[in-house]
Amino acid sequence: MNIKQFEYKPLAHYSYAIVSDGKMAVIDPERNPEQYYAFAKANAADIVSIIETHPHADFVSSHLEIHKKTGATIFNSKKMGADYPHRSFDEGDSIELGNIKLKAINTPGHSPDSITIVATEGTETAIFTGDTLFIGDVGRPDLREKAGNMKAKREELAEMMFDTITTKFNDLPDDAIVYPAHGAGSLCGKNLSDAASSTLGDERMGNWAFKKQPKQEFLDTILEGQPFIPYYFEFDVETNKKGADNLEPAIAKVPFAERSTAKGLIIDVRNEKTFKKGHIKGSINIQAVSENSKFETWLGSIIKPEDTFTLVIDNKEKNDILLQRVAKIGYEKMLRKVITLSGENLVKNEKLDLDDFKKNPDNYTIVDIRNKSEVENGKFFDSAISHPLNDLRDTATEIPTDKPIVVHCAGGYRSAVGSSILEKSLNGTIVYDLSDDVKDFQD
Incomplete structure (x- = not known):
């Protein structure tokens, strides 16, 4: 089975491509679709299917853009109530992808509309679990009280997760490879492993959720100590339910100005030492210096979807990459402009003794x-x-x-x-x- 895992480290996100006999399916794609096109070309394959395991809260998906470019069919649970062209993919449904059979299992718990995709070819089995089953953990159940077509209280979703873990994977073999949508560092769970994949047998032995335990003990564990919920999560669920705008035209709309200034809410992404030597008064310093920094997470945790803001960067050469990063969570819509600083009327920070x-x-x-x-x-x-x-x-x-x-x-x-x-x-x-x-x- 030809499976490619793509990782976007700042959001600890995994997406996937499966290729068989010149046909390719993409699962839970991130905002920039170019890597999937490149993989399809390298494997002489046509993208024929895009599968969304649920409407994601922590990143914006490119499922609609890929559909528009390739004509590929988008599949997701009918419970999602998606507003874009799609076909329902729920328990009992299957897709033929060359020599691979893909079938859906409804696995609610992280969200009411979550599905797991089971891929089989000969004796090989792989499962794409979205945010239901992670390596070492399961998805948090507290993100759908205000967002999505189906809303559910965290207690209800926690009970759904218990039922999912105790019943839905029972007929699958121990050697099934588990491919989740996230790894360590994601806010979609609390104790995720840094492993990129596992086997179902290893999860049955080592994942706390699979151990034999009273239902109430499971519920207490999953509900306790979950991370905070960033402002952008609800916004991204709704964006993914509708389908995001194409990436390049969306970021091309954002104006850029060199040696400029700004008022209002200003996010300065430069190195903290550079920032402290001179910045526009009132700027907020969310660094995006490292490729792996949690810039997107903190941008969406501090800036609310109803805010508008200006982005301060080091130089023009960084404009495109920063726009791409802002767009990973759909915040290009709130971005008024991107600037480099004029050097005038800047304030400095004193260093602590x-x-x-x-x-x-x-x-x-x-x-x-x-x-x-x-x-x-x-x-x-x-x-x-x-x-x-x-x-x-x-x-x-x-x-x-x-x-x-x-x-x-x-x-x-x-x-x-x-x-x-x-x-x-x-x-x-x-x-x-x-x-x-x-x-x-x-x-």
């Missing part, structure tokens, strides 16, 4: 912006007050301003974002970023 902070921590208000679950596992500073980064724009004004503020996370990336948010929200208060010096205070 680390020695004084170590000697006199009580002279500072320490703000811990890590996630709630991280704080529960242990604080770095006893006096620190917890304000998770995803809530910080809303809770900033609750922070005392009678002392200079020191912001920290676990490694430095998030504290650059958080300190810039507080600098914007608490105008006139001295705000320091502890940055990667936080490592000096970790056991």
Whole structure:
């Protein structure tokens, strides 16, 4: 069976192509479809099917764009209520792809409309589990209370997941290869392995969800300690249900200006050191320097779908790649323009006197912006007050301003974002970023 796994690391997303006898199916494609076209060409195959395991919350899919270009049929569960041309693909339905048979299993739990795709060829079996079954975990059940054609409370979905795990995979062999839609780092689950695939037998032995346990124990485990829900998740579910605009025309609409300035909500993606040397007052520093940085996740966790914003980048050469990254979560629609800075009327940040902070921590208000679950596992500073980064724009004004503020996370990336948010929200208060010096205070 010719299966290709594609990975987009910033969102820990896996998508797939299956090829047989000159025919190709794409499963859960990301926003940029070019890699699928290239793989089809390299394998002398025609893309004939696109399958969506569910309407994704954490990225925008290119299923509609691929359909428009290739004429391939889009398949998904009828429960999704998709607004684009498609064929229903539910339990009992199957697709012939060359010598491979693809059949659907309805596997609700992460969402009411989730399906798992079972691919068989001879004695080989592969299952594409979407966000239902991950390696070492299962999908979170709390994302469909406000979004999608079918809405369901988290408790209802948790019960659906229990039924799915205890009944839906029973007839599949232990040697079936499990291909999930996400790996470690995704917010679609809480304890995902960094492995890209597994076997169903290994999951039956090692995944907590498969162990024999009372139903209530399963429900308590899956409902407890789930990560926060970014603002963009609901927006992406609705976008994927409708089908996104073609990528290149969508990002081509965004104006670009060199040596410019801006007002309103400004996201500066430059390196934190460059940002601190000079930026537009009130900018928020969400770094997109590394190819693997969680830029998309934090952009969609801090900026709401009803916001509009300007993007500040280093130089014109980075314009296309940053537009592509913004578009991964559909936020090109909220992007007013992209600029490089003029160099005029920029503000600088003072550097924290680390020695004084170590000697006199009580002279500072320490703000811990890590996630709630991280704080529960242990604080770095006893006096620190917890304000998770995803809530910080809303809770900033609750922070005392009678002392200079020191912001920290676990490694430095998030504290650059958080300190810039507080600098914007608490105008006139001295705000320091502890940055990667936080490592000096970790056991």
